[in-house]
Amino acid sequence: MARKNFSESNIITFLINHSYLFKGLDEKELSAFLPPDSLTREKLFSNRPVFTAFSPDEDLDSLYVVLEGGPIILRSNPLDRILSLTYSGGCFGMRSLPFSHGLASKGFPSLVEAYKTTYVTKIPLDALKQIYDHFEIVGDRYAKLFELREKFTYHLLNCSSYPPQAVASLLRALIYQERELENQPNNQGVYILDLAVEVIAKACQLNQRTVEQVLKGMQKEGLIKLDKNNSTSDDVIHILQPEELKEVYSATRDKVSWWPLK
Secondary structure, three states: OEEOOOOHHHHHHHHHHHOOOOOOOOHHHHHHHOOHHHOOEEEEOOOEEEEEEOOOOOOOOEEEEEEEEOOEEEEOOOOOOEEEEEOOOOEEOHHHOOOHHHHOOOOOOEEEEEOOOEEEEEEEHHHHHHHHHHOHHHHHHHHHHHHHHHHHHHHHHOOOOOHHHHHHHHHHHHHHHHHHOOOOOOOOOOEEEEOOHHHHHHHHOOOHHHHHHHHHHHHHOOOEEEEOOOOOOOOEEEEOOOOOHHHHHOOOOOOOOOOOOO
16 A cells, blocks of 8 residues: 655655644754655555544554545544544544543544545654654644644534534634644635535535535535536535634524525
8 A cells, every 4th residue: 555656855845844743844853753764655545444543452553644635534433424534734543642642532433534535644653752752843733633623523513403504614613623734725815625515414414415505505605616627626615705604603593594595
C-alpha cells in the first residue's frame, strides 16, 4: 500500500507548509526527528477501513496526516452515523495513540475509513513524542486537535429534526474546524469542501433526498454553490455566506422562509 514516490523532503515540505500540526516549523529541525525511512506516501482506497478507533487494548503506533484527497470519516456502530471528517492538512488517529490526551480519550469501537481515495503519511509515535517535547507550539496544536473533535461532536449533537437546521449544523461544524486548522477559507472568504450528499445524510441522520432538497434551497438563497462541474469531484460545495448560515443553524423555533421548497 505504501510507496516512496514522494521523497522525504517533499513530505516534510508539505508538513511545514500545509499541515496544521507542523506548519511553520524549521525544515532542518523537523527533519532531524523524521529520518528518510520513516516517511512514505500511502494510498488509502475509498470505502475501505483504515483501523477501528477505540478498540480495547489495541493502540496505534503512528499519527496519520492527510496529504491529499479524503475526507477520512469515523463511523458509529450500529447507527452508522458519521462522527468526524478529516481533510487535507488535518490529522487523525490521535485518540487511539497511547500518548498525551489520547490516554484519556476513550470511546466505543468505531470504524475509520477513507470515504474517497486519500493519500496520507504516518508519523511514528516515538518521533511524534520527540517533536512534541522539542516544539512547544506542537504541544499546543496537538491539544487543539482533541478540542476540535469535541467541538465537532457538539455541533452534531445540535442537529435537530428540522432539515435546514441539521444540515447547517454540519456545515457550521466544518467551517469552524477548517478555519481553526487554518485550511480555509480562501482569499475570497469562501469555504470549499468535498462533501457528498451521503456523508451529510449520515452525519445529520437525514435521508439523502431531503439533503438534496436542503442544498438546493441553500443554493437558491445564495448561501452555497453546488459545484457539479468541478474537475476533481462532483460533490464539491462552495460555502459563500458562512456567517449567514448561523441564522439557519439557529432556526429551531423560527423556521426559515424557504423550506420546504416550493
